[in-house]
Amino acid sequence: MRRSWPLIVLMLALVGCVPQVVRPQPPAIELLEFRLLRLDPFAGSADFDLRLKLTNPNTVTLPILDSTLTAELAGAGFAMTLGALDLPAGGSRETLARLRVPVVEGARSLGVLLSGQPTRLRVSGEVRVSVGSVAVPLGPLTFVDRTVQVSLNFQLPTLRLVDLRLEGGSLRIGLEVSNPNLIGFSLEGPVRVLIGGSRVAEVSLDMRLPPGARERSDAAVRLSGFPGLGSVQVQVDLKARVPGIWERDVRQVLEGVLR
Structure with missing residues (x-):
């Protein structure tokens, strides 16, 4: 035991020399x-x-x-x-x-x-x-x-009618949609075509619009009435939606020419 005392003293001295982290x-x-x-x-x-x-x-x-x-x-x-x-x-x-x-x-x-x-x-x-x-x-x-607090400053998506023409007994509708916002969303709801004030076709739109994206949707739908003479309007009654998080109405009337 006496022989071990010098070793113990040496170890304690070495421990005392180790710098402590401040x-x-x-x-x-x-x-x-x-x-x-x-x-x-x-x-x-x-x-x-x-x-x-x-x-x-x-x-x-x-x-x-x-x-x-x-x-x-x-x-x-x-x-x-x-x-x-x-x-x-x-x-x-x-x-x-x-x-x-x-x-x-x-x-x-x-x-x-x-x-x-x-x-x-x-x-x-x-x-x-x-x-x-x-x-x-x-x-x-x-x-x-x-x-x-977040100020969203939501801007309505820009909708442009890029195609509206008859193909046999169907009406082809082409829409281009631009999303200028920082948030992406689904755009869902009915798109109605009126000629001379009478509804002749309706199609359901379902688009995915990431932030800053521009997308196109094309659909062919059978006519529900005879397309007579008069001005052509495309009415959109949509909802911009992030399911379970956020929702806004998107309603617009577009003027078009039937080809």
Whole structure:
């Protein structure tokens, strides 16, 4: 036992020489902007940009590593990545973080946001920082807790009659539809053709319109009346819809020439 004492003393001395990792103070994070980039129900997700201001309360540079945080919107949580950046001692930097919300899992949250209602956003978790060669987690903490709001500024899709002609006993109708919005949707409902004020044909439209897309729909339908003389009108009574999330009426009257 006496022989082991020098070894024990030596080990304790070596342990005392190992530098201890000093845990820095976590950065303060301020949300400067919350913006909808794109909602594509056919791709299955909505993307948001969060412009953040990070402030370093420490007297040394704070190297932040890639960190996965949780963004909670209307009670549902989604993973969000905070990218790596160096915060100067006592200074601040701005950065963008991308939040992707799955359409199915985030249907309720997206519905609240697209309605224009103020929504509670909480960003929490651990921020990873580099201290020497060691990755140190700071947290878990709540870094952001405030209300956000999305201004959709929805514009009606542009409908253009590109084809209207008789083929035997059928009427061929061609519509070109452009979606100028950040959100995609299905466009569904009846399209009616009137000649001289009398309805002569009706077709059901069902189109998928991703954000910023231009699509064409062609249909042939049997006439329900004799196409007499008079002005030709195409009435559309549609709904732009993201099922379970959002809906708008789309009603227009197009003038055409029967060929």
